[in-house]
Amino acid sequence: MSLPACPKCNESFTYEEGHLYICPMCFHEWDKQDQEAAEEALITRDANGNQLNDGDDVTVIQDLKMGKDVIKQGAKAKSIRILEVPVDGHDIQGRIDGFGTLYLKSSVVKK
Numbered sequence: 001m002s003l004p005a006c007p008k009c010n011e012s013f014t015y016e017e018g019h020l021y022i023c024p025m026c027f028h029e030w031d032k033q034d035q036e037a038a039e040e041a042l043i044t045r046d047a048n049g050n051q052l053n054d055g056d057d058v059t060v061i062q063d064l065k066m067g068k069d070v071i072k073q074g075a076k077a078k079s080i081r082i083l084e085v086p087v088d089g090h091d092i093q094g095r096i097d098g099f100g101t102l103y104l105k106s107s108v109v110k111k
């Protein structure tokens with residue numbers, strides 16, 4: 001298992017000391033538990049808890065109102081992109097036939 005790069009200076013000379021990671025380049029110290037929490041927070045999961053990745057195809061699991069249109073349950077969103085910064089609570093983007101490219105919530109799709 002490789003050690004994480006320093007979140008402050010991005011150098012990868014991190015070493016472990018007890019429950020801490022330490023960067024010898026900028027002397028930043030951070031807790032291993034914080035590191036795990038930060039990595040977990042970066043993972044986007046579908047309604048079933050499966051990890052989603054860029055390029056995945058997903059299925060919408062409930063009807064979604066889009067103005068006066070409705071995206072029907074079972075619609076496919078192709079080649080999704082994970083948004084690093086959510087837009088209005090939407091954390092993925094995907095293309096749905098007839099609707100174009102849309103922002104979606106990972107909680108309403110499954111792989």
Ligand SMILES: [Zn+2]
Nearest residue numbers: 006009023026
């Ligand atoms: Zn550093």
